[in-house]
Amino acid sequence: MHVTVGRTEHFNAAHRLHNPAWSDEHNARVFGKCNNPNYHGHNYEVTVRLTGPVDEATGYVYDLKRLSDLIKREILDTFDHRNLNLDTEDFRELNPTAENIAVVIWNRLRAHVEPHLALSVTLYETDRNFVEYHG
Numbered sequence: 001m002h003v004t005v006g007r008t009e010h011f012n013a014a015h016r017l018h019n020p021a022w023s024d025e026h027n028a029r030v031f032g033k034c035n036n037p038n039y040h041g042h043n044y045e046v047t048v049r050l051t052g053p054v055d056e057a058t059g060y061v062y063d064l065k066r067l068s069d070l071i072k073r074e075i076l077d078t079f080d081h082r083n084l085n086l087d088t089e090d091f092r093e094l095n096p097t098a099e100n101i102a103v104v105i106w107n108r109l110r111a112h113v114e115p116h117l118a119l120s121v122t123l124y125e126t127d128r129n130f131v132e133y134h135g
């Protein structure tokens with residue numbers, strides 16, 4: 001019997017979508033206002049889901065307090081109130097699109113969650129735009 005548990009957190013961060021291999025004109029055409037050289041911000045909402053068997057002794061798939069602490073330590077402490085392009089190693093050479101942010105979050109968490117649990121990350125960049133990564 002497998003059950004999914006999850007935790008939603010939010011963080012606020014600035015970014016700029018830009019490909020340094022392209023001209024300024026091409027970047028502006030592809031990324032539009034998200035290519036603003038002075039950056040812009042989003043209120044990101046991230047939902048982390050873990051799926052696996054319910055432990056007989058605890059009745060838990062995973063302690064949600066532990067999941068909350070893990071997300072805080074691995075994600076919020078690194079990205080909240082930061083400029084993703086300038087302040088974080090993760091995006092120094094990686095375009096901070098919603099897709100890439102979700103993959104980075106997944107990789108950061110995967111290292112700390114037992115392998116028998118399936119992990120997925122849903123990231124809302126705006127109220128209407130979201131991406132999902134399941135590994």
Ligand SMILES: Nc1nc2c(c(=O)[nH]1)N=C([C@H](O)[C@H](O)COP(=O)(O)OP(=O)(O)OP(=O)(O)O)CN2
Nearest residue numbers: 017031034042096097098099100125126127128129
């Ligand atoms: N596949 C992707 N497409 C886009 C991404 C992305 O990360 N992956 N990012 C952006 C911009 O960074 C930003 O998310 C767009 O913001 P905005 O247009 O303001 O968002 P909304 O769609 O919610 O606003 P509307 O008012 O509905 O236009 C663009 N594309």
Ligand SMILES: [Zn+2]
Nearest residue numbers: 015034040042
């Ligand atoms: Zn943006």
